[in-house]
Amino acid sequence: MRALAKLEQVLPARLRHRVAALSSATVPLPAGGPTVGPDVLTAIAATVRDHERLRFDYVGHDGGSSRREVEPHRLVNRGRRWYLVAWDVSRGDWRTFRVDRMTPKIPTGPRFTPREAPGGDIADFVTRGLDLAVWRYRASLRLHAPAAAVASRLPPVVTVEPEGEDRCVIHAGADSYAMLAVYATMLDVDFEVLDPPEFADHLRRQAARYLRAAGSAPSGQ
Known part of the structure; x- marks a missing residue:
């Protein structure tokens, strides 16, 4: 500007x-x-x-x-x-x-x-x-954490809906599933994928990649 x-x-x-x-x-x-x-x-x-x-x-x-x-x-x-x-x-x-x-x-x-x-x-x-209008990829997740705590750590484009006192549902959009995965994991809380199934498939592939990487690293004893 x-x-x-x-x-x-x-x-x-x-x-x-x-x-x-x-x-x-x-x-x-x-x-x-x-x-x-x-x-x-x-x-x-x-x-x-x-x-x-x-x-x-x-x-x-x-x-x-x-x-x-x-x-x-x-x-x-x-x-x-x-x-x-x-x-x-x-x-x-x-x-x-x-x-x-x-x-x-x-x-x-x-x-x-x-x-x-x-x-x-x-x-x-x-x-x-x-999230509703322009993102190519979208996902809905249930997070096992209070809505207020989640909303304070996510950007405004992510919609957070309370679901009881200790859970919430988020609706996020991004240009890639990789970016959506960042939203899913950055809070370090348990979560479930509500929609779409393709995003759950992406997370499975990522999880397998992380497990291979962890298995090839030396033990931190």
């Missing part, structure tokens, strides 16, 4: 409004991911600024493609990854889209009257919605 401010200072007046639109249409979040071309960002930011519907092709986390038409509300930056928060016209609900998976279409759609932001806090909406 500091780079945007520096860029705006050196641009000629006729181009400053484009960077200003991008800056005003974004909300920063703490934390990394693929880069997005500046032409795509400025095009989307312009629709946010001008309250114009945006049409685009979108590739979901499962690799499937779809055509979307939305009322763009705000761009959100999280490290090197960009998200668009928008009202999905055909689905009648708020959605979060990864910008690197979007291919905007020209021309843009008609103007619209902006809706009230979901929950009143765009950054919080995106943070809490990342």
Whole structure:
């Protein structure tokens, strides 16, 4: 975001409004991911600024493609990854889209009257919605530990649900099962995989790898 401010200072007046639109249409979040071309960002930011519907092709986390038409509300930056928060016209609900998976279409759609932001806090909406909206791999686990203790040690994108006084269920998303395994083991508590079976298979392979590594190491007597 500091780079945007520096860029705006050196641009000629006729181009400053484009960077200003991008800056005003974004909300920063703490934390990394693929880069997005500046032409795509400025095009989307312009629709946010001008309250114009945006049409685009979108590739979901499962690799499937779809055509979307939305009322763009705000761009959100999280490290090197960009998200668009928008009202999905055909689905009648708020959605979060990864910008690197979007291919905007020209021309843009008609103007619209902006809706009230979901929950009143765009950054919080995106943070809490990342697991459901954009991660390629997801898992639900039952941890044998109190929810409060677990929540204090996990990032906000992991949802923690209490299940009695000494257990909880977490819902996490990541770009790989290896990263999900980090969430499962970083707390050093007993846990069970609720879903999906593929994640349980991944843990079995990892466990076998760890056992082989432990068996080849000298005894620490």
